[in-house]
Amino acid sequence: MTAPATRLTPAQDAALHRLRTTARAAHGAALDRLARQGVTPDAAEALIAALRGHARVTLNFHPDRLLADGRTTVAAGIAADGRYRGQYETGLSNGSRTAHPGGLRDGWEHTLFGGAYADAGAAERPKYGALDVMRHPDGAAPRFGSCHVRLRPEATARATFCFGDSHVGPADVGTADALHSVLAALLEDARASGQSLGVRGADPVAEIGALTGPRPARGPGRSLDFYVEAQVHGEVDLAVDAEALVLDPSFRGTEAGELLGGLGLPVEWHTGFVLGPEVSDEELAAFRGPGLVPLAARVRESFGAGGLIDAACVGRAAASAVTEPGAWSAYGSPEEVLQYVKQVWHCLVRFGRSGGDGGPAARS
Numbered sequence: 001m002t003a004p005a006t007r008l009t010p011a012q013d014a015a016l017h018r019l020r021t022t023a024r025a026a027h028g029a030a031l032d033r034l035a036r037q038g039v040t041p042d043a044a045e046a047l048i049a050a051l052r053g054h055a056r057v058t059l060n061f062h063p064d065r066l067l068a069d070g071r072t073t074v075a076a077g078i079a080a081d082g083r084y085r086g087q088y089e090t091g092l093s094n095g096s097r098t099a100h101p102g103g104l105r106d107g108w109e110h111t112l113f114g115g116a117y118a119d120a121g122a123a124e125r126p127k128y129g130a131l132d133v134m135r136h137p138d139g140a141a142p143r144f145g146s147c148h149v150r151l152r153p154e155a156t157a158r159a160t161f162c163f164g165d166s167h168v169g170p171a172d173v174g175t176a177d178a179l180h181s182v183l184a185a186l187l188e189d190a191r192a193s194g195q196s197l198g199v200r201g202a203d204p205v206a207e208i209g210a211l212t213g214p215r216p217a218r219g220p221g222r223s224l225d226f227y228v229e230a231q232v233h234g235e236v237d238l239a240v241d242a243e244a245l246v247l248d249p250s251f252r253g254t255e256a257g258e259l260l261g262g263l264g265l266p267v268e269w270h271t272g273f274v275l276g277p278e279v280s281d282e283e284l285a286a287f288r289g290p291g292l293v294p295l296a297a298r299v300r301e302s303f304g305a306g307g308l309i310d311a312a313c314v315g316r317a318a319a320s321a322v323t324e325p326g327a328w329s330a331y332g333s334p335e336e337v338l339q340y341v342k343q344v345w346h347c348l349v350r351f352g353r354s355g356g357d358g359g360p361a362a363r364s
Helices: 010-025 027-036 041-054 074-081 104-112 180-193 204-212 255-261 281-288 292-303 311-323 325-331 334-351
Strands: 056-061 127-132 147-151 159-163 173-175 228-232 242-247 267-269
Touching (some): 010 173, 010 180, 027 041, 027 180, 041 180, 041 204, 074 255, 127 147, 173 180, 242 255, 281 292, 292 311, 292 334, 311 325
Parallel strands (some): 242 267
Antiparallel strands (some): 056 127, 056 147, 127 228, 147 242, 159 228
């Protein structure tokens, strides 16, 4: 089924035009860069066609986080009208919590989109996700959430892209019909680093070529820091735009899981992550700093089952930090506590056991 075209506002059209124009201006230089990676112009067009037609944008999110009112969960907000909302509307972010006029996110968007959203309302702003090249079951950017929406290919046409995170002011940007610079950056990074989108030894050309085939059976990607960021412009109506909801198994039988399962959309379950005591405090401290360790112990003791941390456990801790801030004052300010809770999730992705791969050993 082909989804009907989404009508964009002038601000959204301007944002798309800005990045398309920027990408087309860099087209010749991008072809030169691709040639240095052994990719001919014809091969580049074939790779971009595969990305445009077969790579999906995924929107990772935590379904049990509380919205700005301190009562409503993300899942309940989605279930209310079937819309996926961005951080300007929800007041939430699993990255920088600065999505408000004059905030850092506002400044990054102003630079990236040439001021297209300067006078836009919260609902007009883009929704952030990533381009799912590797097709791992945890989505293209699990850093930002335990579950994800996998969008239909029609949504790709109204998305913009950059290699890496937009907060660093990326030079390589594009749209679905002008992805040459982003592709060049992806290939250059793979050659320089020996990894592609967080997976050591992966060949991005082979992965893109395989997009035309069936989805592979593979373990989670655990990609916390490596992704092709996508900014989806226009409303995301799940009944129209979602191909599937992919949920963490810790939400089976929970209110969040039931709410999302009741939307009438295809639901898939990935293999999840479980963090046990076999991961030492020293490993956690080396990964996200020593300040995290006592809070992670509190999360495990107060919200875990059998000494184990999973996504739903982290969500219960996050809700408690919002509704009972005094109970967490020993660990810092409310903002610091929420930052630590977010980092517990990062540790869960990095070190947690998964039914899909047995552990993180093959990941960067």
